[in-house]
Amino acid sequence: MSPPRRLPGRPVDPVARAERSRAILAAARACVARKGFHGASVADISAAAGISIASLYQSFPSKDALILAIAEDETRASIALVGRLAGPGPFAERLRDVLDAIAEEARRADALALHLEIAAEALRSPRLAAMLRQAQEALLGALADTLAAAQARGELDPSLDPAGLARLLDIVADGLFAHVALGIGDGAAATAQLLRLLRL
Amino acid sequence: MSPPRRLPGRPVDPVARAERSRAILAAARACVARKGFHGASVADISAAAGISIASLYQSFPSKDALILAIAEDETRASIALVGRLAGPGPFAERLRDVLDAIAEEARRADALALHLEIAAEALRSPRLAAMLRQAQEALLGALADTLAAAQARGELDPSLDPAGLARLLDIVADGLFAHVALGIGDGAAATAQLLRLLRL
Amino acid sequence: MSPPRRLPGRPVDPVARAERSRAILAAARACVARKGFHGASVADISAAAGISIASLYQSFPSKDALILAIAEDETRASIALVGRLAGPGPFAERLRDVLDAIAEEARRADALALHLEIAAEALRSPRLAAMLRQAQEALLGALADTLAAAQARGELDPSLDPAGLARLLDIVADGLFAHVALGIGDGAAATAQLLRLLRL
Amino acid sequence: MSPPRRLPGRPVDPVARAERSRAILAAARACVARKGFHGASVADISAAAGISIASLYQSFPSKDALILAIAEDETRASIALVGRLAGPGPFAERLRDVLDAIAEEARRADALALHLEIAAEALRSPRLAAMLRQAQEALLGALADTLAAAQARGELDPSLDPAGLARLLDIVADGLFAHVALGIGDGAAATAQLLRLLRL
DNA sequence: GATGAATGAGTGTTCATTCAT
DNA sequence: CATGAATGAACACTCATTCAT
Numbered sequence: 001m002s003p004p005r006r007l008p009g010r011p012v013d014p015v016a017r018a019e020r021s022r023a024i025l026a027a028a029r030a031c032v033a034r035k036g037f038h039g040a041s042v043a044d045i046s047a048a049a050g051i052s053i054a055s056l057y058q059s060f061p062s063k064d065a066l067i068l069a070i071a072e073d074e075t076r077a078s079i080a081l082v083g084r085l086a087g088p089g090p091f092a093e094r095l096r097d098v099l100d101a102i103a104e105e106a107r108r109a110d111a112l113a114l115h116l117e118i119a120a121e122a123l124r125s126p127r128l129a130a131m132l133r134q135a136q137e138a139l140l141g142a143l144a145d146t147l148a149a150a151q152a153r154g155e156l157d158p159s160l161d162p163a164g165l166a167r168l169l170d171i172v173a174d175g176l177f178a179h180v181a182l183g184i185g186d187g188a189a190a191t192a193q194l195l196r197l198l199r200l
Numbered sequence: 201m202s203p204p205r206r207l208p209g210r211p212v213d214p215v216a217r218a219e220r221s222r223a224i225l226a227a228a229r230a231c232v233a234r235k236g237f238h239g240a241s242v243a244d245i246s247a248a249a250g251i252s253i254a255s256l257y258q259s260f261p262s263k264d265a266l267i268l269a270i271a272e273d274e275t276r277a278s279i280a281l282v283g284r285l286a287g288p289g290p291f292a293e294r295l296r297d298v299l300d301a302i303a304e305e306a307r308r309a310d311a312l313a314l315h316l317e318i319a320a321e322a323l324r325s326p327r328l329a330a331m332l333r334q335a336q337e338a339l340l341g342a343l344a345d346t347l348a349a350a351q352a353r354g355e356l357d358p359s360l361d362p363a364g365l366a367r368l369l370d371i372v373a374d375g376l377f378a379h380v381a382l383g384i385g386d387g388a389a390a391t392a393q394l395l396r397l398l399r400l
Numbered sequence: 401m402s403p404p405r406r407l408p409g410r411p412v413d414p415v416a417r418a419e420r421s422r423a424i425l426a427a428a429r430a431c432v433a434r435k436g437f438h439g440a441s442v443a444d445i446s447a448a449a450g451i452s453i454a455s456l457y458q459s460f461p462s463k464d465a466l467i468l469a470i471a472e473d474e475t476r477a478s479i480a481l482v483g484r485l486a487g488p489g490p491f492a493e494r495l496r497d498v499l500d501a502i503a504e505e506a507r508r509a510d511a512l513a514l515h516l517e518i519a520a521e522a523l524r525s526p527r528l529a530a531m532l533r534q535a536q537e538a539l540l541g542a543l544a545d546t547l548a549a550a551q552a553r554g555e556l557d558p559s560l561d562p563a564g565l566a567r568l569l570d571i572v573a574d575g576l577f578a579h580v581a582l583g584i585g586d587g588a589a590a591t592a593q594l595l596r597l598l599r600l
Numbered sequence: 601m602s603p604p605r606r607l608p609g610r611p612v613d614p615v616a617r618a619e620r621s622r623a624i625l626a627a628a629r630a631c632v633a634r635k636g637f638h639g640a641s642v643a644d645i646s647a648a649a650g651i652s653i654a655s656l657y658q659s660f661p662s663k664d665a666l667i668l669a670i671a672e673d674e675t676r677a678s679i680a681l682v683g684r685l686a687g688p689g690p691f692a693e694r695l696r697d698v699l700d701a702i703a704e705e706a707r708r709a710d711a712l713a714l715h716l717e718i719a720a721e722a723l724r725s726p727r728l729a730a731m732l733r734q735a736q737e738a739l740l741g742a743l744a745d746t747l748a749a750a751q752a753r754g755e756l757d758p759s760l761d762p763a764g765l766a767r768l769l770d771i772v773a774d775g776l777f778a779h780v781a782l783g784i785g786d787g788a789a790a791t792a793q794l795l796r797l798l799r800l
Numbered sequence: 801g802a803t804g805a806a807t808g809a810g811t812g813t814t815c816a817t818t819c820a821t
Numbered sequence: 822c823a824t825g826a827a828t829g830a831a832c833a834c835t836c837a838t839t840c841a842t
Contacts, residue, residue, distance in 0.1 A: 009824035038238035052828045120316040164389040175371030189364040197397040438638035516720040564789040571775030589764040597797040609803030
């Protein structure tokens with residue numbers, strides 16, 4: 001009814017804002033991976049992002065908020081990964097795919113460091129811990145559902161307990177990640193062994 | 201005239217010295233587990249050990265030396281754990297024993313924190329990383345030997361590859377540790393699943 | 401074609417401008433009283449005024465200009481108070497009136513804080529100090545005149561020196577203000593004592 | 601009974617400690633008087649004291665603790681001043697003495713500034729406010745006692761109420777201090793007027 | 801040998817102010 | 822004109838380390 005009113009003042013540009021946040025997050029990820037969360041100063045991060053310290057504080061209210069945002073990013077990525085298990089194609093292939101993706105991610109220089117820093121921080125920040133816990137539970141549920149569906153399609157030994165297997169897979173994923181990231185192995189041997197045990 | 205002077209260069213009471221170091225290490229483990237390696241100040245640690253800061257520096261030349269010593273302690277404990285697999289009794293029982301021991305350790309409040317801090321620090325300290333890598337390889341070798349022996353005794357499916365299985369077990373152990381420590385589960389379900397897969 | 405443009409250089413709606421300044425000043429008084437001049441940020445003040453920081457800077461060129469404006473307001477109020485001494489009615493009653501007004505003002509939560517902040521700032525800003533000094537002298541002169549007039553009307557002991565008494569009254573007013581504002585007393589006892597000494 | 605045991609480690613030197621604290625306090629008083637409590641940075645103060653910032657923090661745990669200590673000093677000085685009223689000699693002379701001392705103190709460049717800063721800070725720090733309130737009450741009580749004693753000796757109009765007069769004197773003292781410190785007058789006129797009113 | 805004291809370098813965070821939109 | 826965004830400079834405070842006692 002009312003004509004589109006021009007609000008006074010400079011309009012906000014949500015795209016630029018998001019882009020800015022993204023750039024800061026990327027810089028923060030790099031710094032945290034390299035020096036740890038406590039070791040990476042906001043000065044480091046803002047310099048890596050190419051902005052001033054004060055500008056960083058316009059996008060994130062505190063250093064803690066930054067790590068929370070980083071952790072949320074990581075969580076989103078994990079959930080997307082599990083989603084890939086439910087896609088089309090034979091289950092065995094999809095599982096191998098996902099395990100390979102985990103191993104590949106683990107090979108990225110900063111992946112493990114980030115992972116560890118987030119986990120370590122979670123032990124001290126109840127807020128971060130709660131967020132991670134909740135995400136983990138959602139992930140386990142989705143994983144169990146996917147496994148049950150595979151059993152229904154006859155692609156997975158129906159005598160296995162989906163919930164228990166989901167947990168085991170989650171554990172293996174974590175361990176595989178650390179294994180590869182620490183350079184102990186490339187993950188191929190462990191992946192093959194697991195698929196064999198699952199008769200896939 | 202002059203009182204009997206201690207000869208310079210001679211170590212004075214090495215027993216007391218070792219005891220002092222041990223106490224400092226224990227205090228440091230507690231502080232690091234609670235606040236992280238960067239978060240635990242040498243003031244915190246020396247206070248927890250009941251000595252002055254300057255005294256701490258007479259036992260350890262730097263804060264970094266402290267974490268190295270802590271990591272060495274942890275490594276020793278892991279190797280002892282694998283050694284339990286090679287003891288007398290049925291293999292299945294021993295494996296369950298060790299997995300239970302891992303889960304129990306993971307339930308200790310500070311275990312995961314310490315674990316994470318050491319791993320995270322290893323990514324930044326080449327010296328620490330080298331130490332851990334070497335220990336890990338020794339551990340994997342011993343584990344593979346133990347598995348092969350179990351196969352030879354007919355206690356384990358001989359078609360499995362001992363080296364690959366050793367890696368998988370190592371991965372599972374790491375993942376199980378994190379799983380339990382983070383409160384996702386108590387480890388029983390995952391342990392049972394693993395034993396079942398191994399037909400044990 | 402082009403819409404009617406305002407001539408450059410012409411002040412735009414001076415009434416709105418003054419109103420805006422007044423609102424900012426009120427917000428600033430509240431913030432300064434609550435947190436002190438250094439403690440009150442321009443962000444606080446502009447938020448309290450319901451405008452943006454940049455807009456505040458269009459009404460006042462700096463934070464210092466703001467406190468100067470606040471001090472001018474206060475000065476005006478003091479002069480108005482002295483003016484009430486010269487009004488109609490018996491002098492004793494008027495004096496009691498004014499002293500009561502001072503005590504009442506002192507009871508306002510933010511009055512003393514503002515007073516103190518202005519005084520403290522005056523010690524650092526020569527410009528503010530000069531302004532206050534001049535106002536104080538004008539006030540003392542007016543007060544002495546009022547006292548002399550009261551003596552002429554036979555309402556005040558003619559043996560007292562008007563100028564000296566003006567100073568004493570000014571001192572007492574300041575002290576009374578602080579006394580009441582700090583909650584030491586309600587001012588009644590001190591006021592009564594003073595009137596008794598003056599035989600009023 | 602037990603022989604004097606040499607405690608291990610470097611013994612503390614309480615004299616040096618006190619001297620250090622005193623020097624820091626003096627530096628802080630100077631800085632606060634010049635720039636205000638919020639305007640004086642700990643860097644300013646430690647530089648003025650000729651020590652490092654970190655050293656300052658070994659004597660005072662926070663900037664707030666510093667101002668509290670300054671306020672305690674001032675309080676002690678005020679109490680000492682009132683004590684001078686109770687000394688030997690005619691009361692009128694003693695009172696004039698004390699008023700002169702106040703005026704002289706007010707002439708010291710930093711006196712008023714310090715006074716104002718403490719008062720302003722008291723409005724924000726409940727702890728400081730409580731300390732000042734308590735000291736003020738003790739001071740008023742001592743003052744009333746002194747006045748009553750003077751009345752008993754026939755040196756002061758016995759019809760005056762000691763408690764009320766104590767309050768008035770306190771108010772006058774505060775006002776006189778501000779009066780002189782702000783350069784409005786030298787205090788002589790106001791002092792004379794007051795003594796005259798008291799028939800001293 | 802043990803410790804109190806000292807400190808330079810750094811921490812995360814805030815602020816008054818400017819400028820482009 | 823109004824405002825979002827940007828920032829250099831500063832802030833209180835902490836820390837790992839050294840050194841004289």
